[in-house]
Amino acid sequence: MDWLYSHRYTIGIVVGVIFGILARLNMLRTDYRQYPTYPHGKIIHISLGVIAGGLGAVAVPALLEKNYTAVTFLSLAAQQFRDVRNMERQSLSKIDELELVPRGAAYIEGIAMVFEGRNYLVIFTSFLASLFSILFAWYWGVLAGVISIWIANFFKSGKKLGDIAEIESVPIRLEGPDLFVGPIYIMNVGLEDSRRKIQEHGLGFLIKPKNRNIRVTLANLGQRQAILHDISTLFGVYRDEGEPSLRPMAKLDMNTGTVGVLLLPQEKDANKTYIALHRVPVLESAVRMPSEAGVNKKKEA
16 A cells, blocks of 8 residues: 555656646746746746746645645745745846836836746646646546646736727827827927937827726836837837937826827837737736725715
């Protein structure tokens, strides 16, 4: 009987580790933001995924053998993954200093949080795959692993800008040195050459919140900076260092909560930019829910 359980433990750990690695690979993407970098950034995160998968898989035999002391290593793992979050935050902050259109602190914190959270999803996947393999049979472990990867895939990404706001393409207009996107005043452009370049390369959009909660989210400076950075990454930006008048901007209409966005892409394509704006991620740190506060809720009759 001991041999049988030992054999099951081995199978469970192997199945758990395999599905933990598969879960991490499924959540690891190098997209237009080129992060994580390829290949070294991916190697780091895949290695951490292997460690997380091993931790989740080994925790099951430890619990079944009532070796509760051994399970405390999960707290050590949590500390290590928090260190990963700090590492990502510091690395991206240093890189951000060299960007023509920075990500901003809120976007960086969101990315760092994602990389920490995905390691916990790997532990969850490997734990369930290992548990079902040991208690029942290896094929039940495989099924549990597949379902866990599907659940992890569901939680790996949040809402997009198009889910929370209406986006409208509007013309840019100059009234003397004053620059407007639709009805929203953006800035004063003093140089004639800068005004000419903005008229030639600029695109204007209005982002209208769908409710009062979204209005507060769009007012967040970090969320607006994330919009500018994502579009500039996708289509480039028509500026160089030392040209403050040639920079993308997002200004808030305080009466309506609408955000006017001025973009200066190198690849000027209004249709592509319109589609890309809908796909900009909504930052978790920017989300606010003032309507849920007790003071703002309507009293029941």
